[in-house]
Amino acid sequence: MKKNSATKDLQFDTKWKYAPAPESADHIQLKDRYDLFINGKFTAPTSKKYFDTINPATEKRIASVAEANAADVDKAVTAAKNAQSKVWSKISAAERGKYIYRIARILQEKARELSIIETIDGGKPIRESRDIDIPLAAAHFFYYAGWADKLDYAFPGMKTSPIGVAGQIIPWNFPLLMAAWKIAPALAAGNTVILKPAETTPLTALKLAEIIQEADLPPGVVNIITGAGATGAAIVNHPNINKVAFTGSTDVGKIIQKSLAGTDKRYTLELGGKAANIIFEDAAINQAVEGIINGIFFNQGHVCCAGSRLFVQEGVANEVIRKLKQRIETLIVGDPLDKNTDIGAINSKVQLSKIKSLVQAGIKEGGECWQSECTVPSKGYWYKPTLFTNVAQSSTIVQEEIFGPVLAIQTFRTAEEVIEKANNTPYGLSGGVWTDKGAKAFKISSKLNAGVVWANTYNKFDPTSPFGGFKESGVGREGGLHGLMPYVNLF
Ligand code: ADP
Numbered sequence: 001m002k003k004n005s006a007t008k009d010l011q012f013d014t015k016w017k018y019a020p021a022p023e024s025a026d027h028i029q030l031k032d033r034y035d036l037f038i039n040g041k042f043t044a045p046t047s048k049k050y051f052d053t054i055n056p057a058t059e060k061r062i063a064s065v066a067e068a069n070a071a072d073v074d075k076a077v078t079a080a081k082n083a084q085s086k087v088w089s090k091i092s093a094a095e096r097g098k099y100i101y102r103i104a105r106i107l108q109e110k111a112r113e114l115s116i117i118e119t120i121d122g123g124k125p126i127r128e129s130r131d132i133d134i135p136l137a138a139a140h141f142f143y144y145a146g147w148a149d150k151l152d153y154a155f156p157g158m159k160t161s162p163i164g165v166a167g168q169i170i171p172w173n174f175p176l177l178m179a180a181w182k183i184a185p186a187l188a189a190g191n192t193v194i195l196k197p198a199e200t201t202p203l204t205a206l207k208l209a210e211i212i213q214e215a216d217l218p219p220g221v222v223n224i225i226t227g228a229g230a231t232g233a234a235i236v237n238h239p240n241i242n243k244v245a246f247t248g249s250t251d252v253g254k255i256i257q258k259s260l261a262g263t264d265k266r267y268t269l270e271l272g273g274k275a276a277n278i279i280f281e282d283a284a285i286n287q288a289v290e291g292i293i294n295g296i297f298f299n300q301g302h303v304c305c306a307g308s309r310l311f312v313q314e315g316v317a318n319e320v321i322r323k324l325k326q327r328i329e330t331l332i333v334g335d336p337l338d339k340n341t342d343i344g345a346i347n348s349k350v351q352l353s354k355i356k357s358l359v360q361a362g363i364k365e366g367g368e369c370w371q372s373e374c375t376v377p378s379k380g381y382w383y384k385p386t387l388f389t390n391v392a393q394s395s396t397i398v399q400e401e402i403f404g405p406v407l408a409i410q411t412f413r414t415a416e417e418v419i420e421k422a423n424n425t426p427y428g429l430s431g432g433v434w435t436d437k438g439a440k441a442f443k444i445s446s447k448l449n450a451g452v453v454w455a456n457t458y459n460k461f462d463p464t465s466p467f468g469g470f471k472e473s474g475v476g477r478e479g480g481l482h483g484l485m486p487y488v489n490l491f
Helices: 068-088 093-109 111-122 126-147 175-188 203-214 227-237 250-260 285-296 314-329 350-364 415-422 439-448
Strands: 036-038 041-043 049-055 060-066 161-163 164-170 192-196 222-224 244-248 266-270 278-279 311-312 370-371 386-389 405-411 430-434 452-455 488-490
Touching: 036 068, 036 203, 041 111, 049 430, 060 203, 068 164, 068 192, 068 222, 068 227, 093 111, 093 203, 111 126, 111 175, 111 203, 126 311, 164 175, 164 227, 175 192, 175 203, 175 244, 192 227, 203 222, 203 311, 222 350, 222 386, 227 244, 227 250, 244 250, 250 266, 278 285, 278 415, 285 314, 285 405, 285 430, 311 314, 311 415, 314 386, 314 405, 350 370, 350 405, 405 415, 439 452
Parallel strands: 164 192, 164 244, 192 222, 244 266, 278 311, 278 430, 311 405, 386 405, 430 452
Antiparallel strands: 036 041, 036 222, 049 060, 161 488, 370 386
């Protein structure tokens, strides 16, 4: 593994030094133990089992959460089914919208507390939970609240009816935001919900359950239950679930797709990715370098649309790689609660060992590995920003999703070559194009088999914009009008 040889020419020898600026966590309110949120009440699990959720930056326990078994799932589905047919479908659409607006406003009021909880439960830097996750979660509730009484305009010339009960399963990388992506359109369209957060990041979903109580939503309209894969499978396979919305790994997505085959359940799947970020010689290089950093290193690479493959046109490859290394050495890795931190903790021990084994595979296959010289705390789960050069299209590091701060760099000569290489993956979630020429940006993006392509920027989200994948990255779209469609029957 190469250490820093290429950064000897750093224009600055030392990092900018910032005094620690930790966000205070004194005011957050968390219970020591959380039950399941079913039919408007926190209810002890039939299983009588609880598991701990820990802070990945300190390895300390934060709270225990209930493990829902099939009987608990059945209670939640029954509550949702009754609420859908007897209450939620009976009230006016404008009234439904009011409830969703209320959730949005309470989310905004509690934004600071929610950001801190997101950061201690998941390991992501406070800057990201504060500036991205929580505001965007509130924005999605606001956006879909607006559609609740305008569904006839959303789909002109057509009438809509709700699907029924939605089973929603979300991952650990954007816990509250993923909950918002799923719950807000479902409610706006008149459906009721059972949501299961990931087992390593359940806390903001449980805080959302408290917010839903505070917003006085009719009991059973939103049920939030915790547990691991078996709980998720019980939701997917429950006969009274009418629609499944899943975000997570491609492997689990395939299991879900198989178990839904032959049923009349609707589904959307948002799965893995291996996005290509493409830099042409005519790009604004400093801006592109910043975009690559944003695309793969912020949030520890824990983003399904992370720009984990970099393609640089040959003429600027040396410059880009040198600048990238320089910039990486200035990134601050450490306490996620510190407002200066760029890269926080890896979400779990399991995820850390997955990153390590994929990096080892990359080295074994002959890839040249470079890592930042930064120091990381001794306790907790951390991974230094890592670059790979000398990799082939067939390398494990180029083909497999890593979900960590690891970037595989390849060079190219022509546009045709890079399109071919960028599309040579089983995934197709996202991509990035960096060029000075607008027409080129459009031409290249239209040839990339990816659901989202950013031009001269990366990882930008908005509730009005649809998101979703091609190929093994998934089925269906979330966000915008497209995100309402999976929750309505059109006739
Ligand atoms: P990741 O690899 O990102 O952790 P997973 O696909 O394993 O993603 O998990 C995403 C979500 O899916 C989590 O909430 C997890 O508990 C849930 N899950 C895992 N296995 C299953 C399954 N077989 N059926 C339904 N949900 C599952």
